[in-house]
Amino acid sequence: MQNWISGFMDNDSLFGRLMTRVYVIVGANLMFVLFSIPVITTGAAYTALLTVMMKALRGDGDINPFKEFLLGFKENWKQSGISFLILAGAAGFLLADLRIIRAAGGSMEILYYPTLAALILVLVISLYLFPTIAAFRDTLPHLVRNAIFFAVRRIWSIPILLVAYVFPLALTYTDRDLLPLYAFCWTVFGFGALAMLSSSLLLPVMEPYLAPRTEQEQDNDNET
Secondary structure, eight states: OHHHHHHHHSTTSHHHHHHHHHHHHHHHHHHHHHHTTTSTTHHHHHHHHHHHHHHHHHSOSOOOHHHHHHHHHHHHHHHHHHHHHHHHHHHHHHHHHHHHHHHHOGGGGGGHHHHHHHHHHHHHHHHHHHHHHHHOOSOHHHHHHHHHHHHHHTTTHHHHHHHHHHHHHHHHHHOGGGHHHHHHHIIIIIHHHHHHHHHHHHHHHHGGGSOOOOHHHHHHHHHO
């Protein structure tokens, strides 16, 4: 009985690997929430969150999410910050346009669907650009080009990610009765779970273009 319990609780067991993954998601999620408080740093924080998830998926999952988050934040804060400001500004502008078009009605409604399509395009670029920044070191124009390339290569993942990201967030803002529950979920694991889903879908198509993990990186993961 004791051997069975020891085996069940071992880090290499299914339960142990599951708990390790939960630890990574929750730890990185808490760091993301903390580092997103200034709002302007949200892009860098999200890229760091994705960095943690990709390293966990590429390795054995036994990493220090707090240490890896800080490294990812430090390495990518400039490109991620610029990208976030541009994309958030474009999305805010298009959302405002949609409200104006709806309120104006009449002949203005012909612009509704082109504007909505532009907003969806901005969201799609956001969903693929930040994982690309997390995975590669390059100039921002090249990273944007690569993000579009990966989106096309994984085109079936676009509706999955759009629904996974947009629906829970929309539900959070519309369902006021359950807002405390949603707030708890987002604070503890919500963003981390979405980043893990995004990384799981995109990492296979990115893997051939990534540098192989070195023995030193693998030893560092084992030490943490």
